[in-house]
Amino acid sequence: MTDLTxxxxxxxxxxxxxxxxxxxxxxGYGALKKALGMEPGDIIQMVKDSGLRGRGGAGFPxxxxxxxxxxxxxxxxxxxxNADESEPGTCKDIPTMLSAPQILIEGVAIxxxxxxxxxxxIYLRGEVTHVxxxxxxxxxxxxxxxxxxxxxxxxxxxxxxxVHAGAGAYICGEETALLDSLExxxxxxxxxxxxxxxxxxxxxxxxxxxxxxxxxxxxxxDRGVEWFTAMGTERSxxxxxxxxxxxxxxPGQYEAPxxxxxxxxxxxxxxxxxxxxxxxxxxxxxxxxxxxxEHLDTPLDYESVGAAGSMLGTRALQIFDxxxxxxxxxxxxxxxxxxxxCGKCTPCREGTFWLTQILKRVEGGRGTEADIQQLLDTCESxxxxxxxALGDGATSSISSSVKLFREEYERHVTxxxxxxxxxxxxxFDYETKAxxxxxx
Amino acid sequence: MTYTAETLAxxxxxxxxxxxxxxxxxxxxxxxxxxxQSVDGYVSPDGIAFCAxxxxxxxxEVSAVATFYTQYKRRPNGEYQVGVCTTALCAVMGGDExxxxxxxxxxxxxxxxxxxxxxxxxxxxxxxACDYAPVMMVNWEFFDNMTPDRALRVVDDILEGRDVKPTRxxxxxxxxxxxxxxxxxxxxxxxxxxxxxxxxxLAGLKIAREQGWEEKR
Numbered sequence: 244m245t246d247l248t249x250x251x252x253x254x255x256x257x258x259x260x261x262x263x264x265x266x267x268x269x270x271g272y273g274a275l276k277k278a279l280g281m282e283p284g285d286i287i288q289m290v291k292d293s294g295l296r297g298r299g300g301a302g303f304p305x306x307x308x309x310x311x312x313x314x315x316x317x318x319x320x321x322x323x324x325n326a327d328e329s330e331p332g333t334c335k336d337i338p339t340m341l342s343a344p345q346i347l348i349e350g351v352a353i354x355x356x357x358x359x360x361x362x363x364x365i366y367l368r369g370e371v372t373h374v375x376x377x378x379x380x381x382x383x384x385x386x387x388x389x390x391x392x393x394x395x396x397x398x399x400x401x402x403x404x405x406v407h408a409g410a411g412a413y414i415c416g417e418e419t420a421l422l423d424s425l426e427x428x429x430x431x432x433x434x435x436x437x438x439x440x441x442x443x444x445x446x447x448x449x450x451x452x453x454x455x456x457x458x459x460x461x462x463x464x465d466r467g468v469e470w471f472t473a474m475g476t477e478r479s480x481x482x483x484x485x486x487x488x489x490x491x492x493x494p495g496q497y498e499a500p501x502x503x504x505x506x507x508x509x510x511x512x513x514x515x516x517x518x519x520x521x522x523x524x525x526x527x528x529x530x531x532x533x534x535x536x537e538h539l540d541t542p543l544d545y546e547s548v549g550a551a552g553s554m555l556g557t558r559a560l561q562i563f564d565x566x567x568x569x570x571x572x573x574x575x576x577x578x579x580x581x582x583x584x585c586g587k588c589t590p591c592r593e594g595t596f597w598l599t600q601i602l603k604r605v606e607g608g609r610g611t612e613a614d615i616q617q618l619l620d621t622c623e624s625x626x627x628x629x630x631x632a633l634g635d636g637a638t639s640s641i642s643s644s645v646k647l648f649r650e651e652y653e654r655h656v657t658x659x660x661x662x663x664x665x666x667x668x669x670x671f672d673y674e675t676k677a678x679x680x681x682x683x
Numbered sequence: 684m685t686y687t688a689e690t691l692a693x694x695x696x697x698x699x700x701x702x703x704x705x706x707x708x709x710x711x712x713x714x715x716x717x718x719x720q721s722v723d724g725y726v727s728p729d730g731i732a733f734c735a736x737x738x739x740x741x742x743x744e745v746s747a748v749a750t751f752y753t754q755y756k757r758r759p760n761g762e763y764q765v766g767v768c769t770t771a772l773c774a775v776m777g778g779d780e781x782x783x784x785x786x787x788x789x790x791x792x793x794x795x796x797x798x799x800x801x802x803x804x805x806x807x808x809x810x811x812a813c814d815y816a817p818v819m820m821v822n823w824e825f826f827d828n829m830t831p832d833r834a835l836r837v838v839d840d841i842l843e844g845r846d847v848k849p850t851r852x853x854x855x856x857x858x859x860x861x862x863x864x865x866x867x868x869x870x871x872x873x874x875x876x877x878x879x880x881x882x883x884x885l886a887g888l889k890i891a892r893e894q895g896w897e898e899k900r
Binding site: 246247248249252253255256259261262319328329330331332333334336337338341342362368369370371372373375376377379380383405406407408409410411412413424425426427428429430445484485486487488489490493494495496497498499511512529559561563567571572573575576579582583585665666668669670671673 | 704705706707709710711712713714716717738747748751752753754755769770771772774775776777779780807808809810811812813814815816817820822823824825828830831849851852853857862865866867868870871873874875876877880882883884885886887888889890891892894896
C-alpha cells in the first residue's frame with residue numbers, strides 16, 4: 244500500500260492555518276531565506292533536477308518552462324500564477340489557497356527570485372469570495388513581514404504581488420487566454436508561438452504556473468531534490484493532491500506520491516458509496532478520457548495514465564457508480580464546454596453547440612443510431628483542429644464513453660428514454676420528475 | 684454619467700487604487716467592472732462610461748469585455764446571487780433536483796431575479812468544490828453538501844430577510860454589492876472568519892495522521 248505524503252496539505256489542520264504566523268511556526272519562509280542565498284540559476288536547475296511537472300493539467304516540466312525565458316534584457320519579466328481552477332472535478336487549488344495561502348506566496352517569492360521577476364500576479368477565478376479574502380490578507384501579511392516588497396530580507400531583491408480576481412470564464416485557465424484576461428481583454432487564447440516565455444503578459448517574457456506547481460517549490464528548495472525524487476515514479480516525481488469526488492464514501496483531498504492507484508485511493512476513501520460498483524471515472528478532470536474498473540490498478544502518473552489512453556490532468560478523480568447514466572454525465576459535460584467555449588475558433592464554437600444538440604436528443608430518447616456515429620464524426624472534426632485545448636477536451640468524454648459504453652447510448656435510442664432512475668445516483672432520496680431541463 | 688459628486692469621488696479614489704496595482708492601466712478593467720457592480724449592482728451604462736474614462740477605452744471596448752464574463756451582470760442583480768451547480772458531477776449527486784426545487788420555490792428560472800429583488804438565480808458551472816457535491820453558491824460563498832431541504836432553508840432565509848451562513852469560510856454572506864467590492868480587490872476585514880474545514884478537505888491528512896505517515900525528510 245502506498246503511504247499518503249502530506250506536504251502541501253501538512254498544515255491544513257493547524258489552528259488558523261491560513262495565517263502567516265501559523266505558516267511560519269511550521270517552518271514557513273525558511274525556504275525563501277535559503278533561496279535568497281542561492282544563485283537564481285541554481286534554483287532553476289534544482290527545480291529541473293527535481294522533475295517537478297506542471298500540476299495544472301498539461302504536466303510540462305516546471306523547471307524547463309522557467310528555463311525557456313530569454314536572457315535578461317533589462318526589461319520586466321513576469322510570473323503569473325494560474326489560480327483559475329475551473330476544470331470540472333478539479334478542486335485542489337481552492338482548498339490550498341483557503342487553508343494555506345502562504346505556501347503559495349512563498350512559492351511565488353522563490354519562483355520570482357529564480358526567474359528575475361519583480362512583479363508577480365495571481366489570477367484567481369472570481370467565484371470564490373472567501374478565497375480571495377484569504378489571498379489578499381496573505382499577501383498583505385507577507386509584505387508586513389518583509390517577505391515581499393523592497394529589498395526582501397536584505398537581499399536587494401524586490402517583489403510586488405498582485406492578486407487579481409477573474410469574472411467567470413473557464414477558458415481563462417488556458418494560459419494565453421488568462422494573459423489576455425489579465426490585460427483587461429476578453430479571455431481568448433492567443434496563437435502560439437510566440438509562447439508566453441518569449442512574449443507573455445504585456446508582450447514580455449512570462450512564466451505561467453499552476454498554484455500547486457508553485458506551491459511545491461518551497462519544499463523542494465527546503466528539503467532538496469533527492470527528497471522530492473524519492474517520491475513518485477520514474478518520470479513522474481514527487482507528490483500531488485488527488486481529489487476524489489462522487490460516489491465514494493469519503494470524498495476529499497488525498498496528497499500522495501504520483502503513481503498511487505485509484506484502488507488504493509478508493510480504499511482510503513472508505514470504498515464506494517453503499518458498496519455499489521464503480522462504473523466509470525475521470526483520472527484528471529472532464530477533459531480526460533474516462534476510465535472504468537479495468538483501470539483501478541493503473542498507476543496514476545503521467546506515463547501510465549497516458550499509456551492507458553487518458554491523461555493524468557489535474558488528478559481530479561470524479562467517480563461514478565453503477566447507478567449513473569454515462570450519457571447524462573457526458574451530455575452535461577458537453578454543455579459545460581459549449582457554455583465555456585470562447586467562440587474564437589469554429590471547430591470548438593460550432594462543434595460544442597452541435598454535440599450538445601445531438602447528445603440532448605440521444606439522452607432524451609429522441610436520438611437515432613446515426614446520431615451516435617455523428618457524435619464520433621463531430622468529435623473527429625474538432626480534435627486537433629481547435630485553436631486551444633478546450634475544444635480537444637470537449638471530445639474526450641464523448642469519444643471514450645461511446646467506445647466503452649456504446650450499448651448504453653444504443654439503449655437510449657432503442658428504448659426511447661433514459662433507462663436510468665436519476666434519483667438513484669443522488670445522495671438524497673427524491674422522486675424523479677420530468678427529465679431535467681437543459682443546461683444554461 | 685449620473686453619479687452624485689460623492690459617489691463619483693469615491694469611485695475615483697477606488698479606481699486610482701485599482702489602477703495602481705498594475706503596470707499597464709487596461710489590466711484594471713476586470714476589477715473596475717467588479718467595482719462598478721459594487722456600486723450599481725450590475726454593469727450599468729454609467730459604470731461602463733466610468734470604466735472607459737478610467738482606462739482610456741471606448742465604451743464599446745469596455746462592453747465587449749464585460750459581456751464576455753458571466754459574473755458581470757447586464758441587468759440589476761438580486762441582492763443575493765444564488766447558484767446551484769448543475770455541471771455533471773453535482774447534477775448527478777442531486778444538483779438537478781435541488782435546482783428544480785429552488786427554482787420552483789423562487790418562481791424564477793436561470794438568470795432571473797425574484798420580484799422583490801432578493802435573489803437572482805443561476806445554474807452555475809463547476810465551482811471547484813466537487814468533493815462537497817452537491818454544491819450551491821450564494822454570492823460566491825460555499826454551501827456544501829446540499830439537499831433540497833437545506834437549499835430551500837437558505838432560500839427561505841434570504842427571502843425573509845434573515846442572514847445566511849455558508850458551510851465553509853465566512854460567518855455571513857454579504858450582499859451582492861458587498862461581495863463585488865471584495866472581488867474588486869478591497870479587503871473587508873473578514874478573512875479570519877472561519878468555520879473550520881470540512882471533512883473532505885482534511886480527509887487524506889486525517890488518515891496520514893492516524894497511520895503515522897510522517898513525511899520522509
